[in-house]
Amino acid sequence: MALVVDLLTQGLQLILVLALAPLLTGFVRKVKARLLRRQGPSVWQPYRDLLRLARKEVVLAENASWLFRTAPYLIFAATWAAAALVPTFASGLIFSWTADLIAIIALLGSARFFLALAGMDVGTAFGGIGSSREAMIASVAEPAILMMVFTVALVAGSSQLSTVARFMGSPEVGLRVSIGLALFALFIVALAENARIPVDNPATHLELTMVHEAMVLEYSGRHLAVIEVASSLKLLLYVSLIGCIFVPWGMAASGAGIADYALGLALYLAKIVVLALGLALFESAIAKMRVFRVPQFVGAALMLGLLGTLLLFF
Amino acid sequence: MTILVVLSCVGLLLALPVAAIGIGARFTANSVIYGLAMVACLASLAAALGHLLADTGLVPAVTLPLGLPWLGAHFRLDALSAFFLAVVDLGGAAASLYGLGYGRHETAPRRVLPFFPVFVAGMQLVVLADDAFTFLFSWEFMSLASWALVIADHHERDNVRAGYVYLVMASFGTAALLLAFGLLAGPDGGYGFAAIRAASHSPASASLVLALLLLGAGSKAGLVPLHVWLPLAHPAAPSHVSALMSGVMTKVAIYAFVRVVFDLLGEPQWWWSMPVLALGGITAVLGVLYALMQHDLKRLLAYHTVENIGIIYIGLGLALAFRAEGLPAVAALALTAALFHVLNHMTFKSLLFFGAGAVLTVTGERDMEHLGGLIHRMPATAFAFLIGCAAISALPPFNGFVSEWLTFQAVLQGPKLALWGPKLLVPSVGALLALSAALAAGCFVKAFGVTFLSRPRSTAAATACDVDRFSLATMLLLALLCLLAGILPGLVIDTWGPVVGNLVGQRMPVQSVEPWLTIIPVAAGRSSYNGLLVFLFIAWAALTAAQVIHRWASHAMRRGPAWDCGYPDASPLTQYSASGFAQPIRRVFGSVVFRATEEVDMPPPGDTGPARLTVMVHDLVWATFYEPVARAIGILADRLNAFQYLTIRKYLSFVFVALVVLLLALELWL
The missing domain is CATH 1.20.5 (Single alpha-helices involved in coiled-coils or other helix-helix interfaces)
Structure with missing residues (x-):
């Protein structure tokens, strides 16, 4: 019985992240629009966009190779796998032992690797500029998040997210400087990894300022739809990650009753709403940085993560 | 018995040059030499693996009446030797299979054919040697054979210079090793490894031996700052020899370090891990930064070898630190990670060098700035090279990720250390490792993206076609190995249980009994990884997504020109170049590490003269x-x-x- 419940939880999580991801994107857009005193599109608009994109034909650049056509699916699969392993409403995911937090980060790295390659495939300057800048940002952001992972893993004594969530929800954690530093680092990395302001602008199509959009410029139709889903999933993953590590309260433990699961789900949605509001506020309040300021911004996260880890060695 | 099989394989390889000189016809000589070399390597591989898997605890040894009359030549096949012998044999067999096809394009086969089997035999002898004299003789033999292969194409001035630098550095390294073994043998001259192991070494002389080992084995492996010869010499050799030098010979150098420091020297002192860790961390980051700055494909790969050596040394340093503080279980984890990376680097670096060789054969180009678009004309090579790139960038579910993951798990055990020095160094080295892993991914996006993707930058690249079937078979087999070792890491780790057990006194927990082939390095609650499930899930999710979309949504497709901003028919030169791709990273890291400066000479408005960009990169080492x-x-x-x-x-x-x-x-x- 317990096994069935655990399997159901994992299956539900798998579908939940996929279903919620576009909604989160739509919600952030809506809030940002309202903050600018615009009406903004409905929160359901991303779903409509995806459906329309999926129904349209693909216009493929003449020089595009098989890698360009397979990359969206690989990016989506790697991101989905990572997102399915971050506990959202219940902490006891049955496949949590498949990949720990380091592996989840590396799965996102795989997705980025193929996205950057896809950007290079057609052979225009836009794709190149996107890939090359993405490589630069990732070269600082990835060690930064790994340092954050180290901090969390050292505090919780485990790098498995289910265990981490359980530990961080228990009173043994207490108040630690390292956790605060890690949280700060994770915020910065989440902005950089999801191509948000001030690192990148998800709404721009001004070529010289874009990173993520430049890489996917040649994509159209269903390929673009799959890539859009993957980026939404990534945003949801980071939001869930912050929720799971730093505010794991209310998560249903394995073997809990229906009421606990319902409470966990409600609290999870509340956490998403709060974090999305925070993201929209932050993005509306700050201007985009010059590209070469970004390494300093993300480098700060690296230093915070390293400091957090070093403090734990004392 | 096993050791006799292995030694007869070495004997066969040593006899092959005679055949090479004897057979006049070029085509036959090529097939005979590489075919027999492959057979010898495979036989030796089977023997080594059989010995490793049987795990009987027997250590076959033999003394041949060669070398110094009062000493003889001792050979011994313990678990450590068997592991490294298997690595050498696997690399040798792959290079021979590749050579069957690649060797036919050789302009001067008589400068390569006699030395190739001898080089492989030299590496086998080093890992089998059981006394200092045999060891040093084989070491020098290996160096000289590879030197002859480096200058095989002696018409190129650069190759001759590379050979010269290599010769100087190899002599320096051997001299350091000579002194190290002199110290180990002591005044009584006990040159057998058994005598050295039994003798007690004073702390001062043991530390001196460590320093000499870092110089001697480190210069062969490519530790910064002794790496300078490596990016010159490795690319200069024919590509299958480059693969052997980068993928296998550097591992023989790792063997020398492990053999002496973990086996012969006895208990490590507390501070030994510190120089090893520091050098490993610096080597990893500098290696990949140097690699990022290159636009010569083979040189990029050679510099990247330096990075991987750094990662292996980080693993070895962690093992030393934990062993010195009496934590054999964690030391076993760190050593396992290092050995796993030894195997991994051999597979993917050989694969990548073979890929570079294939590109070189069909286009005549090593410079990435003249390549591009090869994925259309060399699809199989591109596929194998892509897997190699993903594996070397430590991306799941390939093998490179598993060894880095294990190293990270060892780093996470760092707080167990009691002493301040190693304890504070461990997290910093962890950060350097994370940095180098991220940079490596960027480096291989560049290597694959500029070489195989985008539009061709020269006619040679535009008219290429895929290589011969031997080369393709070798690359695809190695790519398969990269995947298999990545999704079945538990089985691979168990193979060298006895190696780790002999060296640090405790083995990793047996992994193959875990459900679903998961690997659990320390405890189930701490961390686990299952490459198989990750791979299956990614494959399932990607296929399902593709199917669902094709079934329920559109599968219409149309080809059209790429978006050109209103400037049609842009020249391929408007694409991102290899140097252009690395420019942001050069600006971020290079201004400190290489004192890189850029000068833009922009003509005034109205002037139609070209603008010039000059980039100055200094090699501070x-x-x-x-x-x-x-x-x-x-x-x-x-x-x-x-x-x-x-x-x-x-x-x-x-x-x-x-x-x-x-x-x-x-x-x-x-």
Whole structure:
């Protein structure tokens, strides 16, 4: 019985992240629009966009190779796998032992690797500029998040997210400087990894300022739809990650009753709403940085993560 | 019995040059030599693996009446030797199979064919040797054979220079090893490894041996700052030899370090891990930064070898630190990670060098700035190369990720250390490792993206076609190995349980009994990874997504021109180049590490002259460590000129004074 419940939880999580991801994107857009005193599109608009994109034909650049056509699916699969392993409403995911937090980060790295390659495939300057800048940002952001992972893993004594969530929800954690530093680092990395302001602008199509959009410029139709889903999933993953590590309260433990699961789900949605509001506020309040300021911004996260880890060695 | 099989394989390889010279016909010679070399390597591989898997605890040894008459040549096949022998054999067999096809394009086969089997045999002898004399002889034999292969194409001036630098550095390394073994053998001259192991070494001399090992084995492996010869010599050789030098010979150097430091020297002192960790971390980051700056594909790969050596040394340093503090279980984890990376680097670096060789064969180009779009014309090569790139960038579900993951798990055990020095170094090295992993991914996006993707930048790249079936088979087999080792890591780790058990006194927990082939390095609650499930899930999710979309949504497709901003028919030169791709990273890291500067010379508005961008990148290692030495030698040689062409009286008085001084010194000393 317990096994069935655990399997159901994992299956539900798998579908939940996929279903919620576009909604989160739509919600952030809506809030940002309202903050600018615009009406903004409905929160359901991303779903409509995806459906329309999926129904349209693909216009493929003449020089595009098989890698360009397979990359969206690989990016989506790697991101989905990572997102399915971050506990959202219940902490006891049955496949949590498949990949720990380091592996989840590396799965996102795989997705980025193929996205950057896809950007290079057609052979225009836009794709190149996107890939090359993405490589630069990732070269600082990835060690930064790994340092954050180290901090969390050292505090919780485990790098498995289910265990981490359980530990961080228990009173043994207490108040630690390292956790605060890690949280700060994770915020910065989440902005950089999801191509948000001030690192990148998800709404721009001004070529010289874009990173993520430049890489996917040649994509159209269903390929673009799959890539859009993957980026939404990534945003949801980071939001869930912050929720799971730093505010794991209310998560249903394995073997809990229906009421606990319902409470966990409600609290999870509340956490998403709060974090999305925070993201929209932050993005509306700050201007985009010059590209070469970004390494300093993300480098700060690296230093915070390293400091957090070093403090734990004392 | 096993060791006799292995030694007869070595004997066969050593006899092959005679055949190479004997067979006149070029085509036959190529097939015979590489075919027989492959058979010998495979036989030896089977013997080594059989010995490793049987895990009987028997250590076959044999003494042949060769070498020094009072010593003989000792050979011994313990678990450590068997592991590294398997690595050498696997690399040798792959290079031979590749050579069957690649060797036909060789312009001067007689400069390659005789030396290739000898080089492989030399590496096998090093890992089998059981006394200092045999070891050093085989080591030098291996160095000289590879040197001959580096200068195989001696018409290129660069290759001759590379050969010269390599010869100097190899002699330096061997000299350091000679001194190290001299110290180990002590005044009584116990040159057998058994005698060295039994003897007790004073802390001072043991530490000196460690330093000499870092110089001797480190220079062969490519530790910064001793790596300078490596990016010159490895690319200069024919590509299958490059693969052997980068993928296998550097591992033989790792073997030398492990054999002496973990086996012969006895218990490590507490601070030994610190220089190893620090050098490993610096090597990993500098190696990949150097690699990012290259636009010669083979040189990029060679620099990247430096990075991987750094990662292996980080694993070894962690193992030393944990072992010195009496934590054998964690030391076993760190050593397992290092050995896993040894195997991984052999597979994917060989694969990548074979891919670079294939590109070189069909286009005649190593410079990425003249390549591009090869994925359309060399699809199979591109596929294998892509897997190699993903594996070397430590991306799941491939093998490179598993070894880095294990190293990270060992780093996370760092707080168990009691002493401050290693304890504070471990997280910093972890950060350097994370940094190098992220940079490596960027480096291989660049390598694959510029070479195989985008539009062709030259006619050679536009008219290429895929290579012969032997080369393709080798690359695809190695790519399969990269995937298999990545999704079945538990089975691979268990293979060298006895190696780790012998060296640090405890094995990793047996992994293959875990459900679903998960690997659990420390405890189930701490961390686990299952490459198989990750791979299956990614494959399932990607296929399902594709199917769902094609079934329920559109599968219409149309080809059209790429978005050109209203400037049609842009030249391929408007694409991102290899240097252009690395420019942001050069600006972020290079201004410190290479003192990189850029000068833009922009003509005034209205002037139609070209704008010029000049990038200056300084190799600080060369400027700091090597140029002063070269200058000092030059000055010294100039001064010594004064002693040439003197009269016989002056020379005689020099001899007399020297004799008196020596006698006085002897008198005072005694």
